[in-house]
Amino acid sequence: MGLSDVEAGFRNAAGIETVIGVLRQRFGDRLQTGEALRAQHAHTTTYLPAQSPDAVAFPESADEIKMIVRACAAHKVPVIPFGAGSSLEGHVNAPHGGISIDMARMNRVLEVNAEDLDCTVEPGVTREQLNSDLRDTGLFFPIDPGANASIGGMTATRASGTNAVRYGTMRDNVIAVTAVTASGEEIRTARRARKSSAGYDLTRLFVGSEGTLGVLTSVTLRLQGIPQAISGGVCPFPSVEAACNAVIMTIQMGIPVARIELLDALQMKACNAYSGLSYPESPTLFLEFHGTDAGVAEQAGLFSEIASECGGGEFQWTAEAEHRTGCGKPDTMHTGRHCSFVRAPRVSPQMSACRFRGLPNASPRPRPISSPPDLIAPIVGHAGDGNFHVLVLIDTGDPAEIAAAEDFVGRLNERALAMDGTCTGEHGIGQGKRPYLSLEMGEGVAVMRQIKQGA
Ligand SMILES: Cc1cc2nc3c(=O)[nH]c(=O)nc-3n(C[C@H](O)[C@H](O)[C@H](O)COP(=O)(O)OP(=O)(O)OC[C@H]3O[C@@H](n4cnc5c(N)ncnc54)[C@H](O)[C@@H]3O)c2cc1C
Numbered sequence: 001m002g003l004s005d006v007e008a009g010f011r012n013a014a015g016i017e018t019v020i021g022v023l024r025q026r027f028g029d030r031l032q033t034g035e036a037l038r039a040q041h042a043h044t045t046t047y048l049p050a051q052s053p054d055a056v057a058f059p060e061s062a063d064e065i066k067m068i069v070r071a072c073a074a075h076k077v078p079v080i081p082f083g084a085g086s087s088l089e090g091h092v093n094a095p096h097g098g099i100s101i102d103m104a105r106m107n108r109v110l111e112v113n114a115e116d117l118d119c120t121v122e123p124g125v126t127r128e129q130l131n132s133d134l135r136d137t138g139l140f141f142p143i144d145p146g147a148n149a150s151i152g153g154m155t156a157t158r159a160s161g162t163n164a165v166r167y168g169t170m171r172d173n174v175i176a177v178t179a180v181t182a183s184g185e186e187i188r189t190a191r192r193a194r195k196s197s198a199g200y201d202l203t204r205l206f207v208g209s210e211g212t213l214g215v216l217t218s219v220t221l222r223l224q225g226i227p228q229a230i231s232g233g234v235c236p237f238p239s240v241e242a243a244c245n246a247v248i249m250t251i252q253m254g255i256p257v258a259r260i261e262l263l264d265a266l267q268m269k270a271c272n273a274y275s276g277l278s279y280p281e282s283p284t285l286f287l288e289f290h291g292t293d294a295g296v297a298e299q300a301g302l303f304s305e306i307a308s309e310c311g312g313g314e315f316q317w318t319a320e321a322e323h324r325t326g327c328g329k330p331d332t333m334h335t336g337r338h339c340s341f342v343r344a345p346r347v348s349p350q351m352s353a354c355r356f357r358g359l360p361n362a363s364p365r366p367r368p369i370s371s372p373p374d375l376i377a378p379i380v381g382h383a384g385d386g387n388f389h390v391l392v393l394i395d396t397g398d399p400a401e402i403a404a405a406e407d408f409v410g411r412l413n414e415r416a417l418a419m420d421g422t423c424t425g426e427h428g429i430g431q432g433k434r435p436y437l438s439l440e441m442g443e444g445v446a447v448m449r450q451i452k453q454g455a
Contacts, residue, residue, distance in 0.1 A: 015075035051093040053100035062217040070184035083153025089430025123152025142167035157428040158208030165384025166258040179214035227290035233317025246310040259288035260384035267378035387425030
């Protein structure tokens with residue numbers, strides 16, 4: 001289907017029916033058309049309305065993906081790759097119907113090259129599965145978007161998360177991909193070489209392409225050695241600005257912090273209420289340091305000095321794992337940050353849904369933008385890389401609240417772009433951020449269209 005058809009809202013009912021018939025012969029039970037399963041493949045986690053695909057296919061190999069793509073291309077039927085469905089901008093919706101390609105059965109770790117610090121996986125491998133497989137090698141894959149997302153989905157959305165400040169994003173950690181393009185051919189974007197200057201950087205083009213240029217069939221990733229010691233700490237501040245100043249000084253001093261997460265006072269209140277914690281309900285930084293025993297102690301000491309210079313309260317830190325991480329343990333230092341997405345709605349139980357919006361890099365320093373007084377909107381930020389999220393809690397049955405949230409998000413994005421930031425520091429464009437892509441990229445969008453049309 002061409003872009004113009006898609007934009008005109010074209011739904012090719014006859015083509016869809018034909019493709020389902022063709023695929024059913026090849027896939028049998030691995031092609032499902034039940035309503036509940038289709039709905040599950042269109043959930044958006046936000047107020048965006050769900051738009052189900054017509055069928056869900058469960059391929060087990062690149063050859064099967066080629067077959068699906070060729071059948072769909074022949075009959076002008078959309079395909080929507082599906083990883084773990086944790087994206088937040090309506091990415092897996094099927095506005096024109098079509099076939100959802102669920103990667104759950106393509107979940108093998110294909111090779112681990114421990115000496116080269118890389119591995120190649122099928123796209124359905126999840127982040128937690130990969131790290132569990134790698135445990136005995138002393139290596140780990142550092143990108144952590146919070147959700148147990150698939151590596152294919154993380155690549156397609158150029159995901160990052162809590163420790164991007166130390167390890168980068170998917171852009172920095174994907175070495176190569178293989179992908180089935182719209183013509184049904186499988187291409188490989190690069191070799192395993194750590195560096196190469198061979199031609200256009202097709203790998204970077206696919207990282208963040210959100211399924212528009214092809215279906216990823218494997219991803220080669222950089223790995224890291226598991227640090228000898230990890231310490232974590234938490235520190236309250238009198239204001240968001242004071243916390244941001246501490247972040248800026250920490251980064252400017254070159255302290256190699258692995259995570260530095262900001263929760264505002266409202267978010268801290270939500271975490272305390274949900275988890276029975278008793279943290280001060282003021283803006284708070286959660287930190288993690290990776291290194292040797294001596295190294296993490298030194299980093300924590302340096303941060304402690306910075307925090308006190310910026311007016312922060314006592315910096316409590318520990319290197320003991322059981323006190324540092326893991327959801328659901330009330331005494332856990334990072335429980336608050338890790339579970340903030342599920343905890344936020346508890347602040348206001350009458351609100352039925354929340355909306356998790358990537359707030360832009362408000363360069364030169366992270367700075368919050370107030371929401372109108374009638375919206376409840378706690379903030380969670382990956383402060384180390386200047387990116388933070390506002391969770392606008394709205395009743396999705398109330399059009400006035402949706403309109404107020406839309407207005408707020410619009411102003412937020414415009415302000416970020418005015419500061420030379422971005423409308424989406426992570427999470428990608430999907431459906432939710434489409435109106436802002438042109439604002440941010442201008443004529444660049446026309447080039448993206450040409451690339452898409454040629455893919
Ligand atoms: C609680 C929570 C916290 C989150 N925090 C963060 C965060 O800190 N940072 C962050 O970056 N994200 C975050 N996210 C968003 C989400 O986890 C990421 O966008 C993630 O990368 C999506 O991966 P997925 O496997 O769920 O992909 P899906 O949601 O299944 O798909 C996402 C997109 O990728 C495409 N896609 C999936 N698989 C393939 C494939 N094999 N080939 C081609 N295209 C494919 C889909 O078509 C879709 O466009 C969070 C989500 C939740 C629910």
